[in-house]
Amino acid sequence: MSVALDTGTIIQRASGHLEDLTGHVFDVLEVSKPISAAAAVNLSKVVSKLSPLLGNLIEFNTVEFLNKQKDFGGVGKWRRQDPGFPDTVFDGVSPTPGFEIKAWFPLATEITARFKDSQAHFIHDNTYVCMLAWLPEHIIYGKPYILDVVVVSGRSVAEARDNHYHNPPFYVVREPEDTTARTINLQQTNTNGYRIQTADSARIAAANKLIASWGANGKAYSPDPAYQDKLKELMALLTYRLDTNYAKMDRIVHTGLEEFKARVMRTKVHGxxxxxxxxxxxxxxxxxxxxxxxxxxxxxxxxxxxxxxxxxxxxxxxxxxxxxxxxxxxxxxxxxxx
The missing domain is CATH 1.10.287 (Helix Hairpins)
Structure with missing residues (x-):
């Protein structure tokens, strides 16, 4: 007797399959062996540039891989979105389950992938983030393979990001303007971060007085339009600049992602x-x-x-x-x- 699958069950089962990709080798490309120690050092700096390419390969493979699983037969089908968010979605149930795929080369300086989508995008908690750490078979050369995988709720990442960054009046996270009237490809779902530039103590004191008038939880972030109007009023009092480093996943301070990073860095490869x-x-x-x-x-x-x-x-x-x-x-x- 078949069991009806809902959104949560599909995400749970698909997450388990994605975690099983650990150790998978991609044989469509291979990095040649460096000719010297100096060449190896240079290669360690640039091989991370393969992450976008590998990310696309993983997206293609993810759809094909998940559609081969018997769990989803007769219920629906996984499909890649390009462009679109998230990268992979399941057609067949509502709300639509999906995964945003992020590739990470752990010898890079940091996880440069960003996560800027608004909390409002995750009301049903039906989109998850799948981060895959990868390396060439021999650290810096050979065929790339998946070293480790973590799957976490997209909503939890968005909440962790906003809680980490938002600290008015010194740092303000803002929702995108309402773009629902635009065509799908022009609609905006990304938040942005703004860092204070005003140094005048009197103006900052006035801003803090305004924030205090919002109540005990006035500094707690919310994507609600009423709260966004308050932030708009605050930003009119001070000078801010757009933070170009905002929402890098290495800086979000999400418990699941931090544990994953630590686990990857502890992993032994070639001794x-x-x-x-x-x-x-x-x-x-x-x-x-x-x-x-x-x-x-x-x-x-x-x-x-x-x-x-x-x-x-x-x-x-x-x-x-x-x-x-x-x-x-x-x-x-x-x-x-x-």
Missing amino acids: LTIAQWDRLFRSAEQARKALAKAVLLKSSAALIARFTARVADAEARLAQVLKDRLGITEADPTDLLE
Whole structure:
């Protein structure tokens, strides 16, 4: 006897299938093995640029993968939205279940993907975020594979973002203007963050007095139009600038995402944790920057010699680890010309 599937059940089952993608290898592209330790360091900086491409591959694969699962047969079908939010939706039940796919290369400086959609978009809690951490098979070269997966509620991410950023009068999160009269491709669902630029204490005091008049929970964020009107009045009193770093997922401080990041960085690959690989690749560069600064400041010969030795030590350690664990050695220049 078949069991009727509702939105929550479909999301729950699909989330389990997505988490099972851990370890999946994408054989449609491959990063070549670097020819030296220096090339490996440079590659570690640029391989993250594959994340948008890999994200698209994951979106295609997600739809195909989920539609192969017997759980959803006879109920509906998964479909990719491009463009559109979220990336993947299930046609067959209402409210429509969906997943927004985010790819993360953990050797990058941070998770640069953003999440700006309004809380109002998640009233039914039917859209979830699927973040996939990926690496090449050999840390920086080889075929990309999924290292780990986390699935969290989109509503919880939006709420965590707004609670983290919104702090009037110093920082204000604003909803998009009402664009429902526009065609679908021109409708806006993204929030924005604004950072205060006013330094005048009298104007800030006046702003705080206005906020106090909103009541005990006046600083608590709400997408409600009445609260947005209050924020509009506040922003008329002070000068603000648009925050271009707003809503980066690495800065939202969402419990589930923070736990996922920590778990990924603790994961061992080729004998070292991701955090250790990250420090290894950055150590030589940091030593070189310290040496360059010492030279620029015309530091003593002894200090420059000490920094020079640190650079040599960091580069030697990096070269040894890359040789022992990834088989990367210095290539013969004459071989490269053949």
